[in-house]
Amino acid sequence: MTNTSSGSGTNARPREWRFVWRHRYALVLAMVVALMVGTWVALSAARPLLWVAAALVAAALVWWARARMRLAREARALALVDLSEVDRMSGTEFEEHVAGLMRVHGYTAVTVVGGAEDGGVDVLGRAPDGRKVAVQCKRWNHPVPPNEVRALIGVLSTSYRDYQGMFVASNGFTEAAAREGEGHMVLVDRDGLARWMGGTDVPEPPRL
Structure with missing residues (x-):
């Protein structure tokens, strides 16, 4: 394992921001889709199926974001191995x-x-x-x-x-x-x- 200093924890946030920057287009697209779905549901509140669809879309977006963050953490851990x-x-x-x-x-x-x-x-x-x-x-x-x-x-x-x-x-x-x-x-x-x-x-x- 390569040597890590006590200051390595201070680099965690910049690394997370680098992840966000690398995936900025996908994240923006996800937010746009979420906004469109939310608006659609708000305008059609009387249709329960739309709420179900919105919940599924939101769950999919959360799953995608968590998967990408998990992969980023694994990549950082592997980078410490020699x-x-x-x-x-x-x-x-x-x-x-x-x-x-x-x-x-x-x-x-x-x-x-x-x-x-x-x-x-x-x-x-x-x-x-x-x-x-x-x-x-x-x-x-x-x-x-x-x-x-x-x-x-x-x-x-x-x-x-x-x-x-x-x-x-x-x-x-x-x-x-x-x-x-x-x-x-x-x-x-x-x-x-x-x-x-x-x-x-x-x-x-x-x-x-």
Whole structure:
């Protein structure tokens, strides 16, 4: 974890305002829609269904705002993590870390499915372009060997045929493993993970 000073709390409000500024157009649109719906309901107070519609619209706007704020908080938390902390994570923590990176960089429907019965896949999600992605995560102290890559290729050709593959390894891959995965999936090694965490290079599944 990178060092944080006692003044970090004073930066929370500016960060929230930066979030508001980045999403200003969407927020303005939401307020305009809410105002229009409110006016419509006020002019049609005798129609109970309009009140129901207004309540649903308001609930949707609240849900959207809360989801965006939650994503912004997760992005800030992930920004405090460096590779030295990744090296201290458990396998489960690393899976959650990768899932968080996916969410804050445009992946949707992200679900951690790792465990004893994961079938070789730890995280599922959809890439920004809508393609389904199956991710294997290895928080090992040594490079991933080729047999692990071959195992994921096998899973992608059977249980997850309509998914694109991604393999994230905190300590990279052997040369043989990298050759094995070429053309079958995207391999995220230690350097690639660092770039992803820094927001400079977001991995996307290959178009096979």
